[in-house]
Amino acid sequence: MKQKIRVVSGMRPTGKLHLGHYHGVLRNWLQLQQDYDCFFFIADWHALTTEYAEPGVIRDYRRELLADWLAVGLDPEHATLFVQSEVKAHAELHLLLSMITPLGWLERVPSYKDMRQELSHKDLSTYGFLGYPLLQAADIALYDGAKVPVGIDQVPHIELAREIVRRFNSLYGKTMVEPQAMLTKAPKLLGTDGKKMSKSLNNCVYLSDSSEELRKKLMPAITDPARMRRTDPGNPEVCLIFDLHKLHTPPEEVTRIDGDCRTAAIGCVDCKKTLFSGLDAFLDPIRKKRELFLQDTARLDEIAFQGKQRAEQVAGDTMDRVRKAMKL
Numbered sequence: 001m002k003q004k005i006r007v008v009s010g011m012r013p014t015g016k017l018h019l020g021h022y023h024g025v026l027r028n029w030l031q032l033q034q035d036y037d038c039f040f041f042i043a044d045w046h047a048l049t050t051e052y053a054e055p056g057v058i059r060d061y062r063r064e065l066l067a068d069w070l071a072v073g074l075d076p077e078h079a080t081l082f083v084q085s086e087v088k089a090h091a092e093l094h095l096l097l098s099m100i101t102p103l104g105w106l107e108r109v110p111s112y113k114d115m116r117q118e119l120s121h122k123d124l125s126t127y128g129f130l131g132y133p134l135l136q137a138a139d140i141a142l143y144d145g146a147k148v149p150v151g152i153d154q155v156p157h158i159e160l161a162r163e164i165v166r167r168f169n170s171l172y173g174k175t176m177v178e179p180q181a182m183l184t185k186a187p188k189l190l191g192t193d194g195k196k197m198s199k200s201l202n203n204c205v206y207l208s209d210s211s212e213e214l215r216k217k218l219m220p221a222i223t224d225p226a227r228m229r230r231t232d233p234g235n236p237e238v239c240l241i242f243d244l245h246k247l248h249t250p251p252e253e254v255t256r257i258d259g260d261c262r263t264a265a266i267g268c269v270d271c272k273k274t275l276f277s278g279l280d281a282f283l284d285p286i287r288k289k290r291e292l293f294l295q296d297t298a299r300l301d302e303i304a305f306q307g308k309q310r311a312e313q314v315a316g317d318t319m320d321r322v323r324k325a326m327k328l
Helices: 019-035 044-051 056-072 088-097 103-107 110-118 132-142 152-172 211-218 240-248 251-264 269-297 297-323
Strands: 006-011 035-042 079-083 147-150 180-184
Touching: 006 019, 019 035, 019 056, 019 079, 019 240, 035 056, 035 211, 035 251, 044 056, 044 132, 056 079, 056 269, 056 297, 079 297, 088 132, 088 297, 103 152, 110 152, 110 180, 110 269, 110 297, 132 152, 132 251, 147 152, 152 180, 240 269, 269 297
Parallel strands: 006 035, 006 147, 035 079, 147 180
Antiparallel strands: none
């Protein structure tokens, strides 16, 4: 039987997941778990790089994140789901790789300066934040991750991981697998205010939102700013509500809405009501499953424990090779 290609990816537990997470990451993971040997981890040590001042919330977020994963359909029978900090080899390999990684390699990662500007309200002048991509490289290499699903903005991180693994192999002999980026296309998805969907901007539609919360968020959401009156023709291509229609409304209905908007045959209120109906039907089973998992903490803990066991076994094999190669 042909061995499946190993895929490794993680998500930081920094709050409830929203539609951007689903369409940008989780929907792709659901497909990958069918065809690849997937290791998906809750990156709580990565969360510390920006949340170190208030680390207490991370534990609760870990449980909510796992519940979200299971509610959308990630299956522990098809993918290894685990918590990063429970596999201590992540820290060991990160330390060993830090000994051979030139400082300039970390400073040139494009997202370093971008994230410092975006999170300027936090003190991110720490090694932990600078070394984020190095820890990411250790996360991947620890499981011989051949493929890493990322958006185009994360490609430099995977290229850095390749360089670090290649440098290690050149110094100590071929020991670890050089990872490759698996580009994923994330659909255009904005928050209810027309800006990037972000928890910090309070503009998210969460997977856990109730029907009433969803309605309150959708009805005042920004549409085509040029459409001032009900009788004005609209441009659906600049409307975040139409973007959501394309993801949650049947194609034939999307075509009708597109034409009716452009001719003013439909107003924004009716358009939002149609979206609410389809989006609420999509979220309803997710929110119900999520609540059931959160109530069954023993089941969540068991899934995390089983994932930890498999992750530790694979990580242990890798670290045996690493220590032998470095003569430690």
